[in-house]
Amino acid sequence: MDRRWMKAYRLSVEYDNGVTEFLQFAEKNLPNTEGLFPCPCVSCGNRDPKLSKEKIRGHLVSVGICQNYTQWIWHGETMMPSVSQREEGSVDMDDRLEDMIRNVGEESFKKAHVYDNLRKDKEQPLYPGCTKFSWLSIVLRLFNLKTKNGME
Ligand SMILES: [Zn+2]
Structure with missing residues (x-):
C-alpha cells in the first residue's frame, strides 16, 4: 500500500485521501x-x-499522523519483517519464541497477539506513542525467522 501521503502536506488532497484510506483500512x-x-x-x-x-x-489533519507509524499494526495490519530487524537482538530469544510459536500455532499466535495488544493497550496506556515497542521488534524477528526457516 502506498503510504507516501503520510508525509504529504496535511491540507492536500493526497493527504485527505490517505486519511480516508487509512480509516477504511481500520474499519x-x-x-x-x-x-x-x-x-x-x-x-x-x-x-x-x-x-x-x-x-x-x-x-x-490538525495534528498530523505519526510519521513512523508506517505499519498499521494497531489497526489490524500484519507485520512484515525486514532483514535489518532480524539483525538486532539475541538468537536465544529467537529460538525460544520460535518454539513458542510452534506450540501455539501461527494462526492462533497471530490472533492472540493482536487481541492481547489491543487489551494491553487498554490496560497500559503508557506506551510511548511514536516509538517502536520492544515487543514489536521481537515479533518482527519472529516472523522473519519463520520465513527464513520456511515454516508454514
Ligand atoms: Zn489523535
Whole structure:
C-alpha cells in the first residue's frame, strides 16, 4: 500500500485521501470496535481513548499522523519483517519464541497477539506513542525467522 501521503502536506488532497484510506483500512481490519479506533496522530500515538473515525480524521489533519507509524499494526495490519530487524537482538530469544510459536500455532499466535495488544493497550496506556515497542521488534524477528526457516 502506498503510504507516501503520510508525509504529504496535511491540507492536500493526497493527504485527505490517505486519511480516508487509512480509516477504511481500520474499519475493515478491526471490525468489532464499535466504530472506535486508536488514533495514530502525533498527540494520541495510538493510546487510549479510542476515537471515532470523524475525530481521528480531525486529529490527523490538525495534528498530523505519526510519521513512523508506517505499519498499521494497531489497526489490524500484519507485520512484515525486514532483514535489518532480524539483525538486532539475541538468537536465544529467537529460538525460544520460535518454539513458542510452534506450540501455539501461527494462526492462533497471530490472533492472540493482536487481541492481547489491543487489551494491553487498554490496560497500559503508557506506551510511548511514536516509538517502536520492544515487543514489536521481537515479533518482527519472529516472523522473519519463520520465513527464513520456511515454516508454514
Ligand atoms: Zn489523535
